[in-house]
Amino acid sequence: MNMNDIEKNGLVLLGCGKMGSAMLKGWLDGGLPPASVWVSDPNPSDWLVGIKGLNLNTDLPSAPAVVLVAVKPQMMADALPTLAAMGNGETLFISVAAGITIATYEELLGSRTPIVRAMPNTPAAVGRGITAIIGNGLATADHAELAEALLSSVGQVVRLDSEDQMGAVTAISGCGPAYTFHLIEAMAAAGTAKGLNPDLALTLARATVAGAGHLAENSEEDPSQLRVNVTSPNGVTQAALEVLMSDSDGFPPLLLRAVEAAINRDRELGE
Numbered sequence: 001m002n003m004n005d006i007e008k009n010g011l012v013l014l015g016c017g018k019m020g021s022a023m024l025k026g027w028l029d030g031g032l033p034p035a036s037v038w039v040s041d042p043n044p045s046d047w048l049v050g051i052k053g054l055n056l057n058t059d060l061p062s063a064p065a066v067v068l069v070a071v072k073p074q075m076m077a078d079a080l081p082t083l084a085a086m087g088n089g090e091t092l093f094i095s096v097a098a099g100i101t102i103a104t105y106e107e108l109l110g111s112r113t114p115i116v117r118a119m120p121n122t123p124a125a126v127g128r129g130i131t132a133i134i135g136n137g138l139a140t141a142d143h144a145e146l147a148e149a150l151l152s153s154v155g156q157v158v159r160l161d162s163e164d165q166m167g168a169v170t171a172i173s174g175c176g177p178a179y180t181f182h183l184i185e186a187m188a189a190a191g192t193a194k195g196l197n198p199d200l201a202l203t204l205a206r207a208t209v210a211g212a213g214h215l216a217e218n219s220e221e222d223p224s225q226l227r228v229n230v231t232s233p234n235g236v237t238q239a240a241l242e243v244l245m246s247d248s249d250g251f252p253p254l255l256l257r258a259v260e261a262a263i264n265r266d267r268e269l270g271e
C-alpha cells in the first residue's frame with residue numbers, strides 16, 4: 001500500500017482545523033490531487049473553499065484507503081460513529097487526537113478495524129513535522145507503511161514500540177512547537193524589557209530560535225556541545241545559563257513540570 005492507493009481510493013479527513021489543515025496543506029503541496037481528498041468539517045475555513053476539485057462536505061466514498069481523524073478528543077464520541085460503516089474493513093483509520101486510546105477507536109468503529117494512532121505537530125504545514133505512530137493488531141505492515149508514507153510527506157515519522165509512550169510523545173513533540181513559540185515570545189519580551197524596540201526584539205528572537213533549531217538538526221555536534229560552543233568561559237552566556245540551568249528553579253525542573261502537566265491532561269482526555 002502506498003500513496004497510489006490514496007489517490008485511487010481516496011482519503012477522508014474528518015475535522016480540518018489547525019492540525020488537519022497543517023497536514024492537508026503539506027499533502028497538497030506534495031502533489032496529492034485535491035480530487036482524492038474528502039474533507040468533512042462543519043465550518044470549513046476559507047482556504048478550503050478555494051481549493052479546486054476538493055470534495056468538501058460532500059458524500060463520502062464507502063471504502064476510502066484512509067480516514068484521518070483530526071477532531072478534538074472531546075468531539076470523538078459524536079463524530080466517529082458517523083463513519084462506523086467504514087470500520088471492520090479495508091479502510092485504515094489514522095487518528096491524531098491526543099489521549100484517545102486505540103481501545104476506544106475499536107469500541108467506536110469495530111474491533112476488526114485497522115487503526116493507527118499518530119501524534120503529529122503543526123510544523124507539518126511546512127513539511128517539517130514529526131509524527132509518532134503505533135498501530136493496533138489489525139494494522140498490518142502494509143497499513144503501517146501507508147500511514148508512514150502519508151505522514152512522511154509532511155515531515156519525519158517515528159514508530160513507537162508501545163501505546164504507553166504516546167502520552168510522553170504528545171507532551172514533547174505534539175505540544176513542543178507551542179513551548180518553542182513561547183520561548184520566542186519570552187525572549188522577545190525580555191529584549192523589549194531591556195530597551196529594544198519590540199519589532200527588533202521579535203526579529204532577533206525568531207531568527208535565533210529558527211537558526212539554532214536548524215543548526216541543532218544539521219550539525220554533527222549534539223545540542224549540549226552546541227551550547228558549550230556559545231558559552232565562553234566566564235563570559236556572558238555563562239552568566240545567563242547559571243540562571244537557566246539551575247536544578248532548583250531553572251529550565252529543566254520547569255519543563256519537567258510542564259511535561260508532567262501535559263501527560264496528566266492527555267490521560268484525562270482519554271478517560
Ligand SMILES: NC(=O)c1ccc[n+]([C@@H]2O[C@H](COP(=O)([O-])OP(=O)(O)OC[C@H]3O[C@@H](n4cnc5c(N)ncnc54)[C@H](OP(=O)(O)O)[C@@H]3O)[C@@H](O)[C@H]2O)c1
Pocket residue numbers: 014015016017018019020040041042043070071072073075078079096097098119120121122174175
Ligand atoms: N493543534 C495541534 O498542534 C495538534 C497536534 C497534534 C495533534 N492534535 C490533535 O488534532 C486534533 C484536532 O486539533 P486541532 O488543534 O486541529 O483542533 P481544531 O482546530 O478545533 O480542529 C478540529 C476541527 O474539527 C471540526 N469538527 C468538530 N466536530 C466535527 C465533526 N463532528 N465532524 C467533522 N469535523 C468536526 C471543528 O469544527 P468547529 O471548530 O466548528 O468545531 C474543527 O474545524 C485534536 O484531536 C488534537 O488532539 C493537534
